[in-house]
Amino acid sequence: MGGLENDATYNQNSVPSTNKTSLSPDSIINLDQGDPTLFEPYWRKMGDKCTLVIGGCDLMSYFSDIGNICWFLQPQLGDAIKGLHRAVGNAVTDGRHFVVGTGSTQLFMAAIYALSSPSASHPVSLVAAAPYYSGYKDQAEFLRSGLYKWEGDARTFDKDGPYIEVVTSPNNPDGAIREAVVNLGEGKLVYDLAYYWPQYTPITHPLDHDIMLFTFSKCTGHAGSRIGWALVKDRELARKMTEYMQISSIGVSKESQLRAAKILGVLSEGCQNLGTAASENFFEYSHRIMRERWESLQNVVKNSKIFSLPKFPQDFCNFTGKYTDSNPGDAPFAWLHSKEDIDWESLLREHKIIGRSGEKFGADQKYVRISMFSPPEAFTLFLERLSAIIDITNGNVAGGEESSVIKCS
Amino acid sequence: MGGLENDATYNQNSVPSTNKTSLSPDSIINLDQGDPTLFEPYWRKMGDKCTLVIGGCDLMSYFSDIGNICWFLQPQLGDAIKGLHRAVGNAVTDGRHFVVGTGSTQLFMAAIYALSSPSASHPVSLVAAAPYYSGYKDQAEFLRSGLYKWEGDARTFDKDGPYIEVVTSPNNPDGAIREAVVNLGEGKLVYDLAYYWPQYTPITHPLDHDIMLFTFSKCTGHAGSRIGWALVKDRELARKMTEYMQISSIGVSKESQLRAAKILGVLSEGCQNLGTAASENFFEYSHRIMRERWESLQNVVKNSKIFSLPKFPQDFCNFTGKYTDSNPGDAPFAWLHSKEDIDWESLLREHKIIGRSGEKFGADQKYVRISMFSPPEAFTLFLERLSAIIDITNGNVAGGEESSVIKCS
Known part of the structure; x- marks a missing residue:
């Protein structure tokens, strides 16, 4: 079902990161919602093929x-x-x-x-x-x-x-x-x-x-x-x-x-043109985008001593006729887990990233859901900020010092 | 609110009378719902003015x-x-x-x-x-x-x-x-x-x-x-x-x-062109259609000894800058009343007309609601059949004979 979800406490100030939003280093990146506008370029490329004309009396x-x-x-x-x-x-x-x-x-x-x-x-x-x-x-x-x-x-x-x-x-x-x-x-x-x-x-x-x-x-x-x-x-x-x-x-x-x-x-x-020299099929295109994002994310998360992402089993896709790699994934959301007592949602918020706490999904604060659907600029900025968080948390864990990281309450 | 209404017992066999339905003397006319397709010709006449074009990436x-x-x-x-x-x-x-x-x-x-x-x-x-x-x-x-x-x-x-x-x-x-x-x-x-x-x-x-x-x-x-x-x-x-x-x-x-x-x-x-020589405004057009229908309906109902329609008070319309006649009306539904004990819905059904019983509106069976929105052919056939019903009920009332009309239960 929908990735925006039905957050009854939807906050007007929590502006979603859309393709229309121009980001600065101070911008809050909203990865709470799963607004799938990242596929827009594909449909733009299709030109008039998908254009719909509706008359006034229709x-x-x-x-x-x-x-x-x-x-x-x-x-x-x-x-x-x-x-x-x-x-x-x-x-x-x-x-x-x-x-x-x-x-x-x-x-x-x-x-x-x-x-x-x-x-x-x-x-x-x-x-x-x-x-x-x-x-x-x-x-x-x-x-x-x-x-x-x-x-x-x-x-x-x-x-x-x-x-x-x-x-x-x-x-x-x-x-x-x-x-x-x-x-x-x-x-x-x-x-x-x-x-x-x-x-x-x-x-x-x-x-x-x-x-x-x-x-x-x-x-x-x-x-x-x-x-x-x-x-x-x-x-x-x-x-x-x-x-x-x-x-x-x-x-x-x-x-x-x-x-x-x-x-x-x-x-x-x-x-019908799948895998041929004809133009890229939407599923190929969107799968490629999802994969590229997961590869970038995995490359960042693998440096963390305490954070991890789900593992996806390898399986044969009848549609593409190929085995999928077990790693990286291609899921619409990243379900980040911390093995330490960290309140993920608050930690991300400190770094101007809005994710959705595991608590809302019947899990706990050590989990957070991040939408993989954000516009490219927002996703890139997210990865930069996540890298910085990982550097901090790695240092804290290694030194055993007083943590600036928000612990689970 | 909507004229289709939320009839939880909506009957699949109760086919609405739409512009696409071709009617025969045996056809059931469904005037239960208020499907306002009668205004379609106006919007057709507007040509491309109301045409909407939506691109695949919009x-x-x-x-x-x-x-x-x-x-x-x-x-x-x-x-x-x-x-x-x-x-x-x-x-x-x-x-x-x-x-x-x-x-x-x-x-x-x-x-x-x-x-x-x-x-x-x-x-x-x-x-x-x-x-x-x-x-x-x-x-x-x-x-x-x-x-x-x-x-x-x-x-x-x-x-x-x-x-x-x-x-x-x-x-x-x-x-x-x-x-x-x-x-x-x-x-x-x-x-x-x-x-x-x-x-x-x-x-x-x-x-x-x-x-x-x-x-x-x-x-x-x-x-x-x-x-x-x-x-x-x-x-x-x-x-x-x-x-x-x-x-x-x-x-x-x-x-x-x-x-x-x-x-x-x-x-x-x-x-902005109201009342000028420019093309007819939609509200003028649709008001004219509603009026014509009410006039025809009133002309039929006035022959009945037991049936009546609501009276509408005369009032000044700021939009048209005119007083409305108190009679006929221009309402979207005709709320027919019988002063005798008649189960309107069943009576109409006998004559292949589907209306909605007053009971569903918190009134009683002596009332029935008829949609004034039906396509022209259905409305004409409705008037013919209503005339026949009025002839029957007038006869019954005058002669005091055994009625073929379904009484309220």
Whole structure:
């Protein structure tokens, strides 16, 4: 799901580092949010190929496809989604119901609504294995719904009765490939597959779960369009998810749907030229960018005596037809860990870097999540500052002197 | 707010009467929803003036205006909204915070979230004077929120403590101009002004309430774009409404925002030529269409011995500079009443017309709401069938014979 996340305490002063921001040595670098504008140059290079023209009298009706369960889904978008999954090989679409949402954020809300039961005596438990995406908790709790209840870490969940487990794979924040962990009788699963695309992880096989969520934001970088989609096996669940969208927003922007259809179509076409002399495919391009960033980051972090990054297993990607190196990674976020008692978020803040503390993900302050999506200038400045932090912390650890580093409280 | 409404029991077989539907004498005419496609010809006539072109690399970021409380509001849309309210004179915008939503539907949810208190021991009561828009109840109840509780008709509300009253003006379903009715100390008001535009009602003065909701759908007929906006006096309320949008959908489609900005801009420009020999302004055009429909409807209903339509008071419209006739009306829905015990919805269904029963609006079965937005062919067929129903009911009433008409249960 989204990398901006649903930080209910979003701070107006915490200006995101965007491509439009000009940075100085004193600038605060905001790597809290995962705004994927780093892919913008690729789409610029595509020129008019992805340009959308909408006439003043187009798309006026609430309705898109009155014969479809999801009656507000533009058929072109449904076709483009199907074509893309077929080209990439990351999800089974045959016989699935497609539900479009205002980002996968709205679809997550729709899924937990659809999986809950209004006639139940207790709210259904909602869990995710820590470290989990920080937005789930906010989304589950902010309206104090009596339908579902956030119960935190799936690994320690042991209540009887129905539950919903969200499986985020690759995981946000740490990029790990995941399966369900609770595995009890009355469980329902929601797979959040926002990052199951070739630039972030090897595509090992087409996934085939009951409810799978994807988002345009993280697939191509078009976060501003707010388009997500769900592939749903069960007709009644798809109907209830559609109902959620109907009651909460009477459907989803048709302009965004048409634009997503166009861009996903161009993306699918590009997949046919993979590995040929033709122009670089978007997934090749974006994977290269992610890799280069991870290499630079690993080169900095390896000098630290106390900081580390997750290790990613080597795997064969069916899409690229290649084995991925196990190191460096290509995940959308860096999940930095300190083996010493350091409050990462505060330490970074001292050095004018905003990351998100592990505490928000059900982990602890010794972890911090850093977005790998920042504009190039911000990423470079981040690496410089991280190097300086590493020099300080290495010195402190070696000398055992009074540390200027903020310890965990 | 929206005319499709949030009918949680939306029936897939209940195909809406759209411009694309070809009707036969056996066709079911669906006048349940208020899909405003009847204004399409106007926008078609405008040619390229309202055409929007979006490049593949445009609008990629989550962010639109990082210095604004509503950080996902495209500045062009804020400017267009301000310009339009100034041109029409229906709402005060100076010093107001603008919050954009996925239709005014999402903004209504945001408003009741913002006006509730997570620390309160009881949910805040939510009321609206009957007959009220049928969607409010669904929106307030579907997630079983502990923050707010639907308490129905404002006229009979007498609980102590905080409450929220939604004032819909002109009212959906009956077109009445409204003020708050509860008027107790701890009340907060949300004004749903979806229909406070010159085609539906005289614009008597610029409204100046704490929270005012508008929607692109009903202003210009572009329902598919899902764009609504709120004008909010209090900064903290605007922040909380923005927070709602952030948690539930991380903002609002930027494509739709840009399109709304363009079309609202063209609309405002057109207002400068009002009443001149220049091309017909959209509000003149749409008002003329609504009037013509009401005249035809009144001409049919006046033959009935038992059916009636609401009376609209004469008023001076500052926008057109004219007094409106008190009869016929120009409201978006016809709120048909029967003085006999007739179950309107069932009666219409027998004659292949789908309306929405008064029961859904906190009234009774002797009322039914009919959308005045249907495509021309559907509206003509509706009038023919209504004439036939009136012939039958007149006969029955006159003769006192066994009625084929379905009585209220």
